[in-house]
Amino acid sequence: MNLNRRRFGCALCGAALFALAGCGRQEAAGASGPAEIAQGTACELDGMLLADYPGPKGQILFADAREPAFFCDTVELVSTLLRPEQVRPVKGAWVQDMGRADWAQPRGHWIDAKAAFYVRGSKKHGSMGPTLGTFAQRADADRFAVEHGGKVHAFAEITPEMVDLTGGALHDSRM
Known part of the structure; x- marks a missing residue:
């Protein structure tokens, strides 16, 4: 009887450790994906509150960071990714799919920034003025460009x- 209790106790401990190990993997996977914009989420470059402005937003999760760096405008995000002095390893970068999100108050609908289609030169503005419209589907980007102007780029x-x-x-001659 004493031996059965030990076996039961060992089995119970092993099951608990297995469950805890699974939880850790699940949290780590969630931490490496895009985060949602909260009311107080501010832009990495200029401190603007993302929720206060229209147009697609972006975020970068750097390998040495626990939380993503948010950008109030996709031009800022893409500029950061393409700058030659940007040497921090990137775990992921996301933009919003404006084929599904509301331009005036975009929430959610995050897509891989490097897989997105970008519309440059449209009449639609974001938080910093002219911006890059971002889309998961080429057809959505093409429709947007026809309606609002601009050219589609991968x-x-x-x-x-x-x-x-x-x-x-x-x-700006006033500066």
Whole structure:
């Protein structure tokens, strides 16, 4: 009888350890995916509150970080990814699928930034003015470009010059 209790106790401990190990893997997997925007989520570059502005947002999870860096505008996100001085390893980068999200108040619908289709040069603005509309499906990006103007690009076609963040200040004669 004493031997059966030991076996039962060992089996119970083993099951508990197995369950805990599974929980750890599940949490780690969840921590490596996109996070949702909260009311107080601020932009990594300028501190603007993402929930206060229209247009697609972005986020990057750097390998050395626990939480993603959020961007209030997709131009800022893509510029950060393409800058030659950006040497921090990236675990993942996401933008919002504007084929499914509301442009005025985008929430959720995160897609892989490098697999997205980008519309550059449309009449639709984001938090920083002209922005890149982001879409999971090429057909949605094409429809958006027909309706609002612009040209569709895959991520690999975007150059650093297309997402230069210095343009506004350089061309503003009031500054």
